Amino acid sequence: MILGQVVGTVVATRKSETLVGQKLLVLKPLYTPAKEEVFVAVDTVGAGVGETVLVALGSGARLALHKEQAPIDAAIVGIVDTVKISGSE
Amino acid sequence: MILGQVVGTVVATRKSETLVGQKLLVLKPLYTPAKEEVFVAVDTVGAGVGETVLVALGSGARLALHKEQAPIDAAIVGIVDTVKISGSE
Amino acid sequence: MILGQVVGTVVATRKSETLVGQKLLVLKPLYTPAKEEVFVAVDTVGAGVGETVLVALGSGARLALHKEQAPIDAAIVGIVDTVKISGSE
Amino acid sequence: MILGQVVGTVVATRKSETLVGQKLLVLKPLYTPAKEEVFVAVDTVGAGVGETVLVALGSGARLALHKEQAPIDAAIVGIVDTVKISGSE
Amino acid sequence: MILGQVVGTVVATRKSETLVGQKLLVLKPLYTPAKEEVFVAVDTVGAGVGETVLVALGSGARLALHKEQAPIDAAIVGIVDTVKISGSE
Known part of the structure; x- marks a missing residue:
């Protein structure tokens, strides 16, 4: 898995039917x-x-x-509370 | 998923039979x-x-x-109406 | 899918048995x-x-x-006849 | 597979339910x-x-x-004891 | 598939049980x-x-x-005898 930051949203009216109702985040x-x-990515955790x-x-x-x-x-698949990388705070 | 811009088309006469009739876009x-x-990519949304x-x-x-x-x-899988990235318009 | 140009061949005598008889192209x-x-890649279209x-x-x-x-x-999976990219010929 | 070094940990309270109880390492x-x-990555070997x-x-x-x-x-999927690369020790 | 050169070995005593007995090469x-x-990679051809x-x-x-x-x-999945790339020998 990778760590990412949510930076935006995407609106797509015409799309694959299985994507209808899914929140698409950038x-x-x-x-x-x-x-x-x-x-x-599709959001599954709010x-x-x-x-x-x-x-x-x-x-x-x-x-x-x-x-x-x-x-x-x-x-x-998760909202990160803390990331601790050794050698950093 | 990634965001892309359609920039062209591909024609391939000899191809895998399951690709016959599919629109191939660059x-x-x-x-x-x-x-x-x-x-x-194969187009599924026009x-x-x-x-x-x-x-x-x-x-x-x-x-x-x-x-x-x-x-x-x-x-x-979708045609994008708007992309909103925070910090940009 | 990606577009590629065939530039060579590979010969491998010792190989996984399901690869026997397959044409391997570079x-x-x-x-x-x-x-x-x-x-x-394995060639499926000649x-x-x-x-x-x-x-x-x-x-x-x-x-x-x-x-x-x-x-x-x-x-x-296909032999390309033409690629047309907008802004090019 | 790739070789990596564990450099940190991730805590995510809100996450996909199948991830509950899994150790997430950076x-x-x-x-x-x-x-x-x-x-x-999820740790499976301690x-x-x-x-x-x-x-x-x-x-x-x-x-x-x-x-x-x-x-x-x-x-x-494994904890590496030794990696020996030819030309190095 | 890609072409690679075997440059080393990995020893991992603690590992996923389905990897026990597999030869791991770098x-x-x-x-x-x-x-x-x-x-x-796991070796399957010696x-x-x-x-x-x-x-x-x-x-x-x-x-x-x-x-x-x-x-x-x-x-x-194979040991390469020859690779012939056009424009080279």
């Missing part, structure tokens, strides 16, 4: 050198803009959504 | 530093050149197509 | 900045050196081969 | 140029901060956990 | 610009240090091992 990966890259979240990628994302037929490849 | 990832990289789209990668792409035997790894 | 990704990187091809990656590759037990992660 | 990939990038570990990515990670419905994409 | 990808990056090998990544790796429950994401 995320920026944290702790990576690729600071400009963003991606879109995350909001500004929060640090745990993101499952690939087929694991569909398990979080309990909709194994949804065409998704990224899901927010 | 996409450029958006909001990434890798601006030159393009890839090919997207056209110039539109911003939501793309599912990997095994999730086949779910969008409702053809789980199709040898694909990327599908357009 | 490909260079097209339209990416990573110009030096090459990879190996491609040859020099041709531009459409490549499925991951579990989708096995579907093209109709051998779901083959340990592969890349398959050539 | 890892830094070893032997890669991308030294700043970190990711999160690893601790500072240890060098073997990490399975993607759907393989869920097999290590014996919870195939858990929305994860990385698991620590 | 590989360096060939023909890529990322020369420093190494990864670990490869040794110094050899050029064909590596299957992702879920395809488990098929080579004939242990679909093993938490692995990379397997050596």
